Amino acid sequence: MLIGYLKKYVFFLIFPLFLLFTMTQCQQKNVQDNLENGFLNPPNSAKSGVYWYFMDGNLSKEGITKDLEAMVRVGISHVIFLEVNTGIPRGNVNMLSDEWLDIFKHLVRECERLGVRLSLGTGPGWAGTGGPWVNVEESMKHLVSSTVTVQGNRTVKVFLPKPQARNRFYGKFAFTAEQRKDWENYYEDIIVLAFPTPKGDKRITDVDEKSLYGRYPYSSMYGVKQYLPTSATYTTIPSDCLINPDEIIDVSSGLQDDGTLVWNFPSGEWTIMRFGVRNTGAVSSPAPLPGLGFETDKLDTTAIAHHLENFAAKLFKHVGFEKRTEQSPYGGLAALHFDSWEMGAQNWTEHLRDEFIARRKYDPQPYYPAYAGFIVESLEKTERFLWDLRKTIQELILENHLGYIRKFAHSHGLELSIEPYDMTSTADLELAAMADYPMCEFWRAGFGFNTLFSVAEATSMAHLKGQSVVPAESFTAMNDGWDAYPGSLKNQTDWALSAGINRFMFHTFVHQSFPDSIKPGMTMGGIGVHWNRNQTWWNMSKAYHDYLARCQFLLQQGRTVADILYFCPEGNPHVFQAPQSAYDKQTGNQYGLFYIHPNETLERVSAADNPNINVFPDKRGYSFDACPPSFLFQADVKEGNIVFPSGATYRILVLPNKETMTPEILKKIKELIMHGATVVGMPPKKSPSLQGYPQCDIEIASLVDDIWGKGPIPSTLLKKRVGEGYIIWGNELVESQDNLYPHYDCTAKILSEMNVQEDFIADGVRYTHRIGTGYDIYFVSNRTNRDLETNCIFRIDGKVPELWDPLTGEIRKIQSFLSDNGKTIIPMKFNINQSFFIVFRKDGKPTESGTNYPSFRTLYAFNNSWSVSFNSIGGESQTIMIDKLIDWRDSKDEEIKYYSGTATYHQTFELTDGMSRKTLFLDLGKVGIMAKVWLNDKDVGTVWTNPYQLDISKYVQTGKNKLTIEVVNTWVNRLIGDAILTEQGKSQKHTSTTYSHYNKNSALSESGLIGPVRLLEVIN
Known part of the structure; x- marks a missing residue:
């Protein structure tokens, strides 16, 4: 009987464990099957998208349908709709007219029919939230001032001029x-x-930046600061050169309607400042004329609510759209999109003083002169x-503007994508945190x-938040000239994929209307x-888009592996830049950049002039992300690693070399260390804020101790033990400083001493690594511009x-590999x-x-x-016989020399029975630019990048074989040929386009x- 009880007890103990094991195995198998199936047949969510631009009234239903069908045909499933005006002659359909609304409704319905996911820009133009419905009272504002000086000890009557508006850079007026x-x-x-006039000319330097009168494009303009420095030590200025807040007098009641001030001033010289509000000059540029108007106040929910009601909500109502649900089809309205921040900064809104007092706990009014x-x-x-x-303005932007847009989007079942740069007065990473999809x-x-800095910003926030998709505005260009094609972009494509982008x-x-x-x-x-x-080459581009879809599917699985978490310092504006030393420099892909001068002229800078930034920055063996201050409060510690609710996990937290930090952040860092985290960085000395001063500095000193x-x-x-964790610090961190952080080699040495190996090592190969339940995925890419053989070392x-x-x-197994010691x-x-x-x-x-x-x-x-x-197309129809393959541009026949389009090559060959049973590849050698192959009237495939080879084993036959190769080039040669015809005064042009890139001297x-072209036999 005892044995029976024991058997029963063992059964009830073992069976649940067996069941759990079986379920786990089944779950892992399902995950792996889904991984393989998704790779072989990528879903729409893995496919790429486009910025779908409409040019100021040039639109048609027929063109929209053809556009969308052409997208779907090559594997594009996402579009961002924007209508702009960039110098193209205006069309006949005014934005938001009845005809326009009817066309937009057709557009949405076609997206639904074809399964294309539609994102709507938050306003006319490509950036911002503005339009003609925005009253000037609801627009972006500056607090401006005019200044006069008077002698006191008498009743003064003086005219105070109205302060002038600031000129707006970048699309002004x-x-x-x-x-x-x-x-x-x-x-x-x-x-x-009014206040006693300070002696001398002591003033705040770069005050326009510090008081947010302007924020210029960091990406493209000379001299724009990555961040505004703070310090723990300041120059002591004599008291008579300062404004004593206790001596400031509010003389507003003495101001007359005509601008005259009447006031009885004490003795001495007095400075009088008249403060008022002006519009910043920001408009919805480059909007079509019917959508041109002031940008909304970015600090006020009333303004953005009014804008969305007059734009997005109006479109929703006309379309009949109410709310997207989980049961909605994949296509159709799916998101709002807030493009790169290009409307500059503002520093005032109606209730700013009240908001400041509530948030910072002191009155800003005595400090208004600091604006100037x-x-x-x-x-x-x-x-x-x-x-x-x-900081207050940043909080208001995030809460009252982007926060409101996100709530509006979510109330309609929509998501929100944001490009969190380029002239924003917020910290980029804080703005990125507001998005469902941070974009770069x-x-x-x-x-x-x-x-390129934006890539690290968007991917970091997506990783921290556990967002599987990181979209990117891809291959933006100036003066592109119709010469780009998938093969020419392959290296940069793989750079972007390895950098963390997984939706182009x-x-x-x-x-095309x-x-x-x-x-x-x-x-x-x-x-x-x-x-x-x-x-x-559009129809042949499906092969490239299929490549992208396979890559993007795998790179949307699991989570990204990174070892280093860089803490982004407090303060705004701030652009996160990782240490340059954390990237491998790739001299094979240097390229020139454009910069904007303050007079808005463009200058191109060659790679030779600025070699440090003109590279594709591939991460080294220890990958990294960046964390904004607000997001650090979500971090916890597990098994010595810093973890977030999303599952994002990091081995170390690296602090910026900054002398200031608020007590709230330093408390959180202490908490992480006490719970087992390893933190690398030097101690702060003071708080950057006046809030709680001077107690805040005392608190900082105590926490530092x-x-x-x-x-x-x-x-x-x-390496100092603190609680269950460690702080690592020393002069080496300061001496090796690289972009606010320790040099990568210094950080790598720390990780190595923690017995953390580099995630990936190989000469000439870039990588990224994602991990999920039961699998690790590494993407590896040749970055050398040559054929490459190398040992690749993976941390697994x-x-x-x-x-x-x-x-x-x-998909095939690797036959030869070594595996040991991690x-x-x-x-x-x-x-x-x-x-x-x-x-x-x-x-x-x-x-x-x-x-x-x-082989x-x-x-x-x-x-x-x-x-x-x-x-x-692009030339005369003709068939010729050639004895030798040549580059068309070397032809003596000008119709071929300047030809653009597709040409079809035909040839036959014979195989014996033994030869046709082998594994055979067709190698096309050099192709300009893409080719599609048929063998015996069967579609073999398309080649668009190295190696230009196709496995034809399933298509060959014993005896005679018919080979057909369609080859396509770019528009460049025909556009040049037509430029020559135009300069010769001839009218028989083959092309027509709204922008000319070429002349008779341009290179073909x-x-x-x-x-x-060769037939290759596999011999191993």
Whole structure:
């Protein structure tokens, strides 16, 4: 009987464990099956998108349907709708007219029908929230002032001029005549203050930046600060050179309607400041004329509510859209999009004083003279006030503007994407934290501005928040010239994927409203890479978009692995820049940049002039993210790692080398250390804020003693135990400082001493790493511009690596690898620009048997004559016979030399029975630019990048084989040919476009099937 009880007891003990094990195995198998299925057949969520630009009234229902069908045909499933005016002649359909609204309704319905996910810009133009419905009273505002001095000891009657509005940089005065009049006339008095005139000319430097009169584009303008420095020590200024707040008099009641002030002043010289409100000059640029108007007050919910009611809500109502639900189809309205911040800064709103008092716990009014650079009480207190002013404005922007837009979007079941830069007065990362999808931007290499910093910002916030998708405005360009094509962008594509971008939003697909006979057709002036259905190579681009979809699917799984978390310092504006030393510099991909001068002229800077920034910045072996101050409060510690609710996990927290920090943040850092975190950084000395002064500095000193101790700064790195964690500090952190943080080598040494190996090591290969339940995914890409053989070392062991080729969809096991001591070493080969995924999902032991890559020998060379047919697009229809493959631009026939479009090559070849049973590849050699292959009238596939090879084993037959190759080039040669015809006064042009890039001296582009074309046999 006892044995029976024991058996029953053992059964009830073991069976649940067995059941749990079985369920876990099934769950892991399901995850792995979903991983493989999604890679082979990517869902719409993994597909790319476009900025879909409409050019000021040039739109049609027919063109919209053709645009969308062309997108879906090549694998595009996301669009951002924006209508702009960039110099193209206006069309006949005014924005928001009845006809326009009817067309927009058609657009939404077509997106629903075709499964295209639509994001609506938050206002007309490509940036901001403004329009003609925005009253000047609801617009962005500055607190401005005028100053006069008088002698006292008498009743003074003096005229105080109205303060003048500030000139706005970047698109200034893009007003209608009526709006300009409103801008000039709008004025509201706030207060008149008087104080004894300080002696000398001591003033706050760069006060316009510090008091947020302007924030210029960091990405593109010379001299714009990454951040505004704070200090723990300030110059002592004599008291008679300062404004004593106790001596400030409010003389507003003496101001007459005509601007005359009457007041009885005590003896001495007095400075009188008349403070008032003016419009900042920010308008909805570059909006179409019917959408042109003032930008809304970014600190006031009433203003943004009014704007959304007159724009987004009006469109929703006309379309019949109420709320997106989980049951809604994939396509249709899905999100609002707030594009890059280009409306500059503001420093006033109606209730700013009340908000400031509530948030900072003191009255800002005595410090109003600091707006104009006067020093109140002391330089330190004035700088602290300006820091508090900027912080208050940041909070109001995040809560009252972006926070309201997000609530509005969510109330309609929509998501919100934000590009959190480029002229914003907030810290970029704090703005990014407001988004459901933080977005970044990168320009086509050699064709634009340096926005690479935005990639680290957006990917960091997505990782911290656990957002699986990181979209990017991709390949933005100036003077692109229709010469870009998928193969030319492959290296930069892989850079972006390894940087953490996993939804490309190509900039730009311009809506083609013209008849199909007009090609290349509509442009966005000279802006944007031309990614639209009128491209010569558009239909062949499906192969590239399929490649992207496979990559993006895998890179949207699990979470990103990163070891280092850089803490972004408090204060705004702030652009996060990681240490330059945390990136490998890639000299093979240097490119020039554009910069804007203050007079708004453009200058191009070559790589030779500025080699430090003109690279694709690939992360080194320890990856990283950045954390904004507000988000650090969500962090916890588990097993010595810093973790967030999303699951984002980091080995160390690295502090910026800043002398200031608020007590609230330092308390949180202490808490993390006490709970087991490892923190690297030097101690702060003071708070940057006037809030709670001077007690805040006393609190900082106490917390510093608790964490770092009271001793001198160590000459070398010191690892000090604090609670369950560690603080690591010493002069080496300061001496190696790189962009506010310790040099990467210093941080890497710390991680190595913690027994944390680099996540990935290989010469000439970039990477990114994602981890999920039962799998690790590494994306690896050749970054050298040459064929490459190297050992790749992955921080994982005990699992069998698999090679997943996103170019072909092939999945195969790695045959030869070593695995031990936390590392897996794989000998790998890459063609130029080639990339792979290495997936670890199954347990197994290392093996050195077999080879990881096929070897080839030439079985047959296609040296016979070719029949080549040229169609009538961009040239005359004709068929020719050629004995030798040539570049079209070398042809003596000008119709071929200047031809743009598709040509079809024909040839036959014979195989014996033994040859046809082998594994065979067709190698096309050099192709200008893309090719589609048929064998025996069967579609074999499209080649668009290295290696220009296709497996034809399933398509060959014994005996005679018919080979057909369609080859397409870019529009460049025909556009140049037409430029020559135009200069010769001839009228037989083949092309028509709204922006001219070429002249008779422009260089022709490589075109055609250049070869050599070979049949290759796999020999291993």
